[in-house]
Amino acid sequence: MRVTIADVARRAGVSKATVSRVLNGKADVDADTAQRIREVIAETGYVPSSRAVGLARGRTRTVGMLVPSLTWPWIGDVLQGVVDVLEADGYGVLLYTCTRGEESLRRFAEQVSGSAFDGLLVIEPENTLDYIAELHRKGLPVVLIDDRGHHPEFPSVATTNRDGGAAAARHLAATGRHRPAVVTGLAHFGCVRDRTEGFAEAAAAEGLLLDPQLVVEGDFTEESGRAAVGKLIASGKPFDAVFAHNDLTASGVLRALHEAGRRVPEDVAVIGFDDIQLAAHTEPALTTVRQPMREMGEAAAGLLLSHLEGVPVSPAPFILPTTLVVRGSSTPQ
Amino acid sequence: MRVTIADVARRAGVSKATVSRVLNGKADVDADTAQRIREVIAETGYVPSSRAVGLARGRTRTVGMLVPSLTWPWIGDVLQGVVDVLEADGYGVLLYTCTRGEESLRRFAEQVSGSAFDGLLVIEPENTLDYIAELHRKGLPVVLIDDRGHHPEFPSVATTNRDGGAAAARHLAATGRHRPAVVTGLAHFGCVRDRTEGFAEAAAAEGLLLDPQLVVEGDFTEESGRAAVGKLIASGKPFDAVFAHNDLTASGVLRALHEAGRRVPEDVAVIGFDDIQLAAHTEPALTTVRQPMREMGEAAAGLLLSHLEGVPVSPAPFILPTTLVVRGSSTPQ
DNA sequence: CTGAAAGCGCTTACAG
DNA sequence: CTGAAAGCGCTTACAG
Numbered sequence: 001m002r003v004t005i006a007d008v009a010r011r012a013g014v015s016k017a018t019v020s021r022v023l024n025g026k027a028d029v030d031a032d033t034a035q036r037i038r039e040v041i042a043e044t045g046y047v048p049s050s051r052a053v054g055l056a057r058g059r060t061r062t063v064g065m066l067v068p069s070l071t072w073p074w075i076g077d078v079l080q081g082v083v084d085v086l087e088a089d090g091y092g093v094l095l096y097t098c099t100r101g102e103e104s105l106r107r108f109a110e111q112v113s114g115s116a117f118d119g120l121l122v123i124e125p126e127n128t129l130d131y132i133a134e135l136h137r138k139g140l141p142v143v144l145i146d147d148r149g150h151h152p153e154f155p156s157v158a159t160t161n162r163d164g165g166a167a168a169a170r171h172l173a174a175t176g177r178h179r180p181a182v183v184t185g186l187a188h189f190g191c192v193r194d195r196t197e198g199f200a201e202a203a204a205a206e207g208l209l210l211d212p213q214l215v216v217e218g219d220f221t222e223e224s225g226r227a228a229v230g231k232l233i234a235s236g237k238p239f240d241a242v243f244a245h246n247d248l249t250a251s252g253v254l255r256a257l258h259e260a261g262r263r264v265p266e267d268v269a270v271i272g273f274d275d276i277q278l279a280a281h282t283e284p285a286l287t288t289v290r291q292p293m294r295e296m297g298e299a300a301a302g303l304l305l306s307h308l309e310g311v312p313v314s315p316a317p318f319i320l321p322t323t324l325v326v327r328g329s330s331t332p333q
Numbered sequence: 334m335r336v337t338i339a340d341v342a343r344r345a346g347v348s349k350a351t352v353s354r355v356l357n358g359k360a361d362v363d364a365d366t367a368q369r370i371r372e373v374i375a376e377t378g379y380v381p382s383s384r385a386v387g388l389a390r391g392r393t394r395t396v397g398m399l400v401p402s403l404t405w406p407w408i409g410d411v412l413q414g415v416v417d418v419l420e421a422d423g424y425g426v427l428l429y430t431c432t433r434g435e436e437s438l439r440r441f442a443e444q445v446s447g448s449a450f451d452g453l454l455v456i457e458p459e460n461t462l463d464y465i466a467e468l469h470r471k472g473l474p475v476v477l478i479d480d481r482g483h484h485p486e487f488p489s490v491a492t493t494n495r496d497g498g499a500a501a502a503r504h505l506a507a508t509g510r511h512r513p514a515v516v517t518g519l520a521h522f523g524c525v526r527d528r529t530e531g532f533a534e535a536a537a538a539e540g541l542l543l544d545p546q547l548v549v550e551g552d553f554t555e556e557s558g559r560a561a562v563g564k565l566i567a568s569g570k571p572f573d574a575v576f577a578h579n580d581l582t583a584s585g586v587l588r589a590l591h592e593a594g595r596r597v598p599e600d601v602a603v604i605g606f607d608d609i610q611l612a613a614h615t616e617p618a619l620t621t622v623r624q625p626m627r628e629m630g631e632a633a634a635g636l637l638l639s640h641l642e643g644v645p646v647s648p649a650p651f652i653l654p655t656t657l658v659v660r661g662s663s664t665p666q
Numbered sequence: 667c668t669g670a671a672a673g674c675g676c677t678t679a680c681a682g
Numbered sequence: 683c684t685g686a687a688a689g690c691g692c693t694t695a696c697a698g
Contacts, residue, residue, distance in 0.1 A: 002448070004691055015669045020693060030667060047446035051388045052691035055674050060384060062427070070413040071627075073610065080403040083430050087440055092449060093428045094395070097416050107420055113380035115335070116425060251614060277406065281584060283616030294404075337675055348685045353677060363683055385675035388690050 003044045012040045023048060062092040063304060064117040066108060068125040069099055073248070073276040074293045075123070078145060081297025082121055089305055098125035105131070112140065119304045121145060141307040145300045146191070155307065157299045157318040161191045164289035164322035165198030168243045168271045171287070171324055173206035175331055177241040177269055181214035183228040183253060185245040195245055195273065214239050218249050225252025233260055240268055241330075247272035247279045247288055254282050254329065269330040284328030292320050336377045345373045356381060395425040396637060397450040399441060401458040402432055406581070406609040407626045408456070411478060414630025415454055422638055431458040438464070445473065452637045454478060474640040478633045480523065480650055488640065490632045490651040494524045497622035497655035498531030501576045501604045504620070504657055506539035508664055510574040510602055514547035516561040516586060518578040528578055528606065547572050551582050558585025566593055573601055574663075580605035580612045580621055587615050587662065602663040617661030625653050 005023075009016045014033060022034045023041075040046075054060040063086055067075055083093050094117050098104045105128065111117070112135060119141035122132055129152060136142040136154040144156035172180055182199060185192040196215070203210045216231050218224035225244055229252075232239060242257075244250035250272030254264060262268050264284055272279055275290035299318055307313045327333070338356075342349045347366060355367045356374075373379070387393040396419055400408055416426055427450050431437045438461065444450070445468060452474035455465055462485060469475040469487040477489035505513055515532060518525040529548070536543045549564050551557030558577055562585075565572060575590075577583035583605030587597060595601050597617055605612055608623035632651055640646045660666070 002691095005693095006691080016692080017670080017694080018668060021668090024693085028667060033667080045446070047443060049388075049691055050444065050447035050449045051384060051393060052674090053447075053693080054384045055382075055388050055676085055690085056692040056694080058674070058693095065428075070409045070416065072409075076403045076405075076409050079428070080430065080432065083403065083428060084432060087429070087437060088433070090440065090443075092444060095398075095412070095416060095426045095428050096420070097413065099413065099417060100421070104420060107423065110380060110423075111383065111425060113378070114383035114386075116383045278611055278614055281611055282614055335675095338677095339675080349676080350678080350686080351684060354684090357677085361683060366683080382675055385690090386677080388674090388692085389676040389678080391677095391690070 002049075003046045005046075005048065008037065008040050008044060008046050011044070012037045059118045059308075060092075060116065061090060062094055062117045063301075063308075064094045064096060064111070064120045066096045066098070066120065066122040066125065068097070068123060070095075070097055073278060074274055074291075077293035078123065078297040078300075081294035081299075082301045083297075085298050085301035085305070091305070098128075119143075119308050121300050121304055141304060143300045143304045143307070143313075145296055153315055155303050155313045155315055155318070157296050157303065157320065158191075159291045159296070159320050159322050161194035161322070162198035164273060164291075164324075165195035165200075165243070166202035167322070167324045168273075168289055169199045169202035169208060170206060171271065171326065171330065172241045172243070172269060173203070173208055175269065177208070179209050179211070179214070179237075179239045180241040180243055181216070181232050181239040182210070183216050183218045183225055183242060183244045183249050185218060185220045185249070187217050192245055199243055211237055211239075213237055218245065220246050220249060222248045222252035222255075225249035225254075226256040227252075229253050229256035229260065241271070242268060243271045245273050247274045247276045247286060250286055250288065250329075251278060251282050254284075254286070265328065265330050265332060271330055275325055279325075280327070282329070284333070287327045287330035288325050290323045290325045292322075295320055335382075336379045338379070338381065341370065341373050341377060341379050344377070345370045392451045392641075393425075393449065394423060395427055395450045396634075396641075397427045397429060397444070397453045399429045399431070399453060399455040399458070401430070401456060403428075403430055406611060407607055407624075410626035411456065411630040411633075414627035414632075415634045416630075418631050418634035418638070424638070431461070452476075452641050454633050454637055474637060476633045476637045476640070476646075478629055486648055488636050488646045488648055488651070490629050490636065490653065491524075492624045492629070492653050492655050494527035494655070495531035497606060497624075497657075498528035498533075498576070499535035500655070500657045501606075501622055502532045502535035502541060503539060504604065504659065504663065505574045505576070505602060506536070506541055508602065510541070512542050512544070512547070512570075512572045513574040513576055514549070514565050514572040515543075516549050516551045516558055516575060516577045516582050518551060518553045518582070520550050525578055532576055544570055544572075546570055551578065553579050553582060555581045555585035555588075558582035558587075559589040560585075562586055562589035562593065574604070575601060576604045578606050580607045580609045580619060583619055583621065583662075584611060584615050587617075587619070598661065598663050598665060604663055608658050612658075613660070615662070617666070620660045620663035621658050623656045623658045625655075628653055 005016050009019045021029050022037045096108045123145045216228040272286045272288035275288045279286040279288045338349050342352045354362050355370045429441045456478045480489040480491045549561040605619045605621035608621045612619040612621045
């Protein structure tokens with residue numbers, strides 16, 4: 001049924017080896033012979049079987065991508081960046097997720113051992129860093145996206161979390177705020193530490209009062225933003241701004257403030273992190289520290305390709321800049 | 334380096350064929366022999382090479398998924414449903430997108446010809462239905478997600494677009510609206526036709542006045558929602574409700590109405606379609622016709638698996654129900 | 667410049 | 683119940 005390299009060789013009157021040579025653009029093939037073979041290929045519509053090529057070469061020209069979930073708001077952007085770069089180089093992307101917990105990871109591990117792909121891009125699912133690190137140690141090229149401040153011993157891409165936090169603080173100072181509150185993400189995330197530190201440092205430099213009691217831990221969910229506002233108000237401490245560690249949390253903060261009768265931005269300014277689609281649609285629209293998700297995907301894919309092509313890649317994280325996007329939640333518009 | 338079936342056979346003192354038998358759970362292997370082989374497998378951590386298995390069996394246990402873009406708001410949900418089902422059955426998912434146009438499609442076609450996967454799941458990129466249909470005709474199992482009313486000759490999953498439109502009209506009637514306007518999606522989409530007809534029919538049945546001049550074509554973007562409101566107002570015709578064909582458009586409608594000084598829902602009710610994350614976060618929150626995206630992904634993956642496993646699948650579309658989600662944009666809350 | 671042969675790591679009749 | 687052999691469709695030394 002399917003036309004194979006043997007068919008092409010027969011019709012062109014040459015050996016399979018020669019067909020393989022022109023297929024792979026090796027030099028030292030007679031121009032006429034090559035031409036004839038190309039014609040036969042065109043006539044027959046022959047395309048090499050990726051399975052057979054993979055087996056013979058020992059590589060699949062396929063990259064694995066492991067993500068914790070596909071429904072997070074910014075995952076699609078990262079994925080798009082990854083796929084664009086990889087596809088342009090003729091690589092396929094095998095997608096794995098971890099929504100089914102242990103079982104998912106077991107399946108994934110099987111694919112790894114079966115060497116279904118040549119390299120791995122990963123947005124770290126909770127508590128899998130050791131496993132990923134082990135894969136890397138065993139020789140699988142890996143690039144981590146959004147290192148969450150873990151600074152692993154293999155290549156990764158991240159953003160300027162610290163600068164992002166600082167930019168938020170400076171913006172609040174510049175717009176006349178004095179007593180900021182912070183709703184962080186999960187405290188054990190490296191990025192949370194970085195954002196917190198960057199914010200605190202800049203706040204101090206700008207003369208803002210950052211009361212430790214006004215720093216509340218959240219978990220990156222909208223609900224945690226609402227809950228945090230409850231705590232902040234209950235503390236009795238005055239505050240005129242809230243820096244939330246992601247947009248989802250900020251959205252919860254916005255709602256809770258509204259319900260509590262505090263006006264945004266008049267009484268309280270709110271700043272988020274990420275700049276997901278939602279951020280431009282809250283009421284008021286959210287000022288936020290933008291992370292270039294798509295660019296992160298592109299950068300990670302690029303690093304992995306270099307690695308696969310044999311270029312040595314530095315384990316130092318590749319850092320992309322965050323940018324402050326000012327909207328109505330921090331300044332009247 | 335890597336342990337192969339030959340290594341396992343040697344260590345167990347049997348032939349590769351016998352190892353292969355226990356690997357694939359064939360009957361007729363002596364219990365003791367099988368046990369011994371299993372032990373060797375466990376000791377050595379042997380996992381069959383997916384490349385080699387694929388070549389020998391002629392199938393890869395991999396499914397292709399082609400989407401127009403990964404950054405659309407609801408794509409992630411569909412993808413999650415697809416991956417969950419496929420992964421549970423040990424299938425891998427190869428992801429392809431069409432953001433780079435012709436070039437993307439050329440790459441994709443190569444993968445198809447190289448039989449990189451056993452079957453294909455597709456959310457149709459514009460103008461590719463003929464191509465997809467051809468692949469199906471040539472023998473590639475295909476399931477289309479969100480048929481957009483094209484009703485192809487191969488299996489597909491869709492939602493009750495017509496009922497969804499009808500539900501929107503009935504809800505407006507039930508909440509005391511009289512003169513609805515409609516902002517459709519691209520008119521050549523089948524789903525747009527269905528939503529429009531369902532809405533018009535129910536509107537008539539409920540005694541709503543649907544002025545043809547108040548039916549404006551949009552293109553599923555937020556901007557088209559804003560533009561449509563401009564046209565509606567310019568028409569001079571009174572309207573007290575807007576049914577938009579997706580949530581993004583509805584979001585644009587909401588903003589434009591706000592800017593024009595019309596209150597929602599007091600002066601105008603707004604209803605969207607999809608129920609993307611954004612819908613719950615607009616001001617006011619959006620009443621919308623929910624499409625079960627994740628379930629569509631699950632259903633499509635299930636159909637494809639049946640097909641791959643040899644169960645005959647009906648080309649009649651598999652239809653999932655839409656549900657009306659009522660929020661503040663249509664009723665004061 | 668080109669071909670014959672071995673090899674990639676499995677599965678699957680075919681014999682026994 | 684089990685093994686030897688061929689085959690899946692390529693690539694890659696090795697010779698010439």
